[in-house]
Amino acid sequence: MDLHEQHSSCTHCGIEISDRASAIFSDKGEAFCCWGCETVYKILRKEHFSLINKPSANLPEYDFLDNESFLKDYLVSVDNRKGMRFFVEGIQCTACLWIIDQIPDWVPQVENVHLNMSQNTLLVSLKEPGYFGKVASVLSALGYKAYPIKGLDEAKHFQKKENHQQLMRLGIAAACAGNIMLFSFSLYSGLKGQMAGVFGCLNLAFFIPVLIYCARPFYNNLWRSLKARRPSIDLPIVAAVIIGFVLSLFNLIRGNEAFYFDSLSVLIFLLLASRYFLSRTQQTFINSSYLQTFITSQACRRWNSGNHEYEKVPARHLNVDDKVLVKEGERIPADGVVASKWVNINPSILTGESLPQKLFKGSEIFAGTQVVSDSVEILVRRTTDNSRIGQILKKVEEQIYNKTPLISLTDRAAQYFSIFVLAVGAVFFSFYITIDPGEAVKRTLALIILACPCALALATPLAQSLSLRKASRKGYLIKNAESLEKLNNVKNAFFDKTGTLTRGRFEFLKWKSPDMDESRDFLPDMQTLNAIYSIEVNSQHPIARTLVKHLEGKCVNKLPAISLTELPGSGISGIVDNDHYEIISALPDDKDENDSDIISSLTSIYRNGNIVAHACIGDVLHSDAKQTVTRLKSMGIKTHILSGDKRIPVSSVARKLHLADDQISPELFPEKKNEVIKNFPDSLMVGDGANDSLAMSSDTVSIAVQGSVESCLVAADIYVTKGGVSPVEELILLSKNTFSVVKRNLVFSFIYNAAGGLAALLGYISPLTAAILMPVSSLTVLFSSFLGTKFLRRFNK
């Protein structure tokens, strides 16, 4: 009891325990205020315990993180400690932050972790080197997926500084504009004479930082587009600022009270603010520095003929003719030939094919493919960088770099509009100056200030950034606003099959009787099930694993199986209870029109030479695939399937989705996918694998769905952290709605400018009134954008 007396507050929630009789004590003497706290505390502690001892908390696939050559590019220094930055997928709420904050307790070698929830990045610093892999595997055991990000290089440092500068410009513009407005208030309410001059000088003093420092990005942009001989949206803005400033200065010296400092500074502040928010919402943290990490940074075992053992070397140090040992579950580091007797590999990274391939001695094996069963020795023929996957990744990188930026609709409209306004102003001025010079200056200035397309420039980024923000809340990361605009015009949607339309993994579907009779359900007898289980449990083949997983929990018994032999093709044989069994997988024939599932493998079970059962194993369509394809069709978007897989499974998927034969392209190499898409303008590519990334990096808009390999993440414009394909439809809807708001703004702004401009030219509007009217028009457009985002509420449901 003495032990218990020490505790006066709940161990879990910390609430003071006033009534000791009602307190709950655990075996270790920890006090709790209620059972809820005791239970949660227990679960948390237990989870902590099992987590660290879980085998998945020590994954070899993350070993490369502590590789010497990998660290060279990825280390960052945090308070003189070694650190690394990760992009973490799956961060949701405070609980995620709490769990991740516990990592230093669980991995004692970790000094500190810092999670940035707005960017989903995690900065990890270590007390001693060599534990980044451990941190990544703990994260994956918790259910998060971590990708390393290259250390802050020159470009990123510059970007960070640029962001700070933007924010400082915005802050100073806000402070100055606010004060100028206050000082102008007295002028508007009729202050005259010497005091008016004093306030004018104050306005001038506050306007100078705006003119020189805050407005600098506009000058730079204008200068750049002038050099490139492009019209610029910044032209009328700069023209208005300079002319307005000169005129106000002129009036100040003359003792006249017509100043435009207030409206000009507010204009600059609003423009800076809208641009800042847009750039802030764009997700730019996934960049090309990710590329290649997943194969080149892996360590592999090279045979050293000098001391007759395998030594670990980074994959990129491999040379032609090296002998390399690759163990089960690892990826082949370089192109080569198989030196062992045989090996089962998963080629999906290159082909997207769902079935494993069996390769025999002497056959060609490609880098990036994964060894499914038994380790294999290979002779390197092409180094990692020259391998097929290496070449593809190199091409992806080049294409991302060369991607032509889209000049957005509103920018284009605003550009032509501003040129038109300046031209009209110039013509009017040169014509009217002969009649009344003073009036000519006034009216032209009123026109330029009023017709400045800043409402346009402001409302578009605002509508876009509201949409981007909404999308990112739902787990759709849109890397730039342009892709949102491109989505609006999509006419053709290309889907990858494996892993995008389907779940991308084998699942047991059903049993079929020996005569393949569909009319009745069939279940093999217990003897057969036991035999299948006992034999297949010894095999690493994915089909065998699927069967075993299905049979476990079906009350099957493991019996001794003898003389197990791997059969050529895909199969295994063995003797159980004196019966000889053969289990052979084959591609199904394509006669089954009515099947509701996609059978990618028909496994036949023979007992003593007689067939006793068939097992259908296949990849299941995502539940939302059919609905999404139908909805896309109703939006006038044609769906296509691009796949590296064989024709039979691809056409069976197409049938299920009611797609015609000309809408599928099976047996495509990654290089070919790109060429198919190039023939279709306004297309959308949805994929999940390295074999899609080349197609994604072309000039189409691209979406990567969950489970994507890094190269895909980098190449795609939009990344969806949710499974299934329904986000594709939602994103297109979001884009269409966003641009209907933008179009409405365009129409409003055009009408307003035309009417206002005409009135200004006829002399009904003075520059001062124009300066007041202009922010009003901007506010109207802002209001319209916010109203227009009502649809976002619909999007939320």
Place this chain on the structure above:
Amino acid sequence: MTILYVIIPIAIILVSFFVLIFLWAVKTEQFDDLETPAHKILIDDWNDKLEKAKI
């Protein structure tokens, strides 16, 4: 109206004071992550109480 000669300098001093504070906040990266600290405030509480409970 002479009060203006006092009020205006005060206004200017106040403005420059706030601008300087803002610039300092930007430079010390306080605006780089606007989300996490808002969540963190909830967690620190729990850890403090855990410490207290240990004592």
